[in-house]
Amino acid sequence: QSASMAPSAASAYPVAPAAGLYQAFGEQTGIRSLMDDFVVRIKADPRIGEQFADTNLENLSRSLTDQLCQLAGGPCVYKGPDMKTAHANMDVTKGHFNALVEVLQQSMDARGIPFTHQNQMLALLAPMHRDVINTR
Numbered sequence: 001q002s003a004s005m006a007p008s009a010a011s012a013y014p015v016a017p018a019a020g021l022y023q024a025f026g027e028q029t030g031i032r033s034l035m036d037d038f039v040v041r042i043k044a045d046p047r048i049g050e051q052f053a054d055t056n057l058e059n060l061s062r063s064l065t066d067q068l069c070q071l072a073g074g075p076c077v078y079k080g081p082d083m084k085t086a087h088a089n090m091d092v093t094k095g096h097f098n099a100l101v102e103v104l105q106q107s108m109d110a111r112g113i114p115f116t117h118q119n120q121m122l123a124l125l126a127p128m129h130r131d132v133i134n135t136r
């Protein structure tokens with residue numbers, strides 16, 4: 001049983017990562033710098049930045065790093081709330097979700113992550129839309 005299939009909040013979506021995905025993202029260090037870049041872009045984004053006004057970006061980057069590292073097949077374990085709970089106190093629309101994906105693509109482009117691997121990561125995140133989007 002791979003790490004990503006272990007029972008946890010991050011694996012409420014039991015999809016196996018493509019081989020080598022974790023390595024393609026530069027392992028834990030690479031994912032952390034990707035997420036450090038991502039949270040700054042998110043907060044600056046005119047479509048969704050406001051929702052992160054009171055967010056501690058350091059903590060968010062750490063949570064997201066654990067989550068993506070685990071999803072990608074790395075040895076991390078995301079210990080935060082499940083996606084429904086994490087987003088329950090805010091209005092998240094499909095437009096917000098798509099904006100976040102676009103910003104993540106910008107961050108992945110900036111780090112030179114190959115398109116195929118970008119799409120493999122997005123495919124792992126996509127099923128979360130059911131729990132994250134809570135508003136029309």
Ligand code: HEM
Pocket residue numbers: 048051052054055056060063064067080081086087090092096097098100125126128129132
């Ligand atoms: C696949 C899409 C998404 C994933 C994987 C995701 C993941 C996460 C994670 C892991 C946390 C931290 C939970 C914690 O440790 O407490 C979080 C918090 C948060 N997310 Fe998302 N999220 C997604 C989409 C969105 C969208 C579309 C929005 C709205 C624009 C959003 C807004 C927030 C906010 C405002 C927080 C709270 C940060 C804080 O604690 O202040 N998320 N998300």
